[in-house]
Amino acid sequence: MQQLSEKTIISRLSDPATRHQTFSYVVDQYSQQLYWKIRGIVVFHDDADDVLQNTFLKAWKSLDDFQGKSKLYTWLYRIAVNEALDFLRRKKNQQALSTDMEPHLANRMMADEYFDGDRSEALLQEAVATLPAVQRTVFTMKYFEEMKYSAMSEILNTSEGALKASYHIAVQKVTEYVKSHS
Secondary structure (H helix, E strand, O other): OOOOOHHHHHHHHHOOOOHHHHHHHHHHHHHHHHHHHHHHHHOOHHHHHHHHHHHHHHHHHOHHHOOOOOOHHHHHHHHHHHHHHHHHHHHHHHHOOOOOOOOOHHHHHHHOOOOOOOHHHHHHHHHHHOOOHHHHHHHHHHHHOOOOHHHHHHHHOOOHHHHHHHHHHHHHHHHHHHHHHO
16 A cells, blocks of 8 residues: 555545555554554563554554544554553552562563663663653653653643653652662
C-alpha cells in the first residue's frame, strides 16, 4: 500500500470495507515507533512486544471511539503509554517489584540480545527502572525522546507543571542511583 495521508487513513478506518486493510497499514507504519516508546517504559523486549500487541488490540476495539480530535499517532501513543503503565501496575502487584527484587537488572539487560548499549547505558536503564511508573514514563519521554512538555501533557492528560516536577524528581533519583552504583 502506498503512503497515505492522515485524512485518508482516518476515512478508510471508518469504512467497514477498507478497515482491516487500513488498520494493517497503521500497524506497519507505527509498530516500530511505538515499540521503542513502550520499551523505554517497560525496559525488556518481551514485555514491550506484549504491550505493543495489547496497544493495537485496544486501538482496534476502540476505532469507533476515535474522533479525530488528535492525530492518529498521538491517539495510539496515548494508548501505548496507558497500556505500558497498566502493565507495570499489574507487574508490581504480582511481584511487588522493587530494587531488591531486580538487583541485577543491568546484567539482565546486557544479556538481552535486543539490548545494544554498554554497561553505563544498562546502569542508566536500571536506574530508570527503579522509578515509579509515572516518573519513569515522564523521564523516558523527556530524556530519551526529547519530547516537549506540551506534547507530554496532551498524551498523559496532566498539567505541564506536574510533568516538570515529576521529571525533576526523576532526574534526582536517577542521578543518585547511578552515583551509588558506579
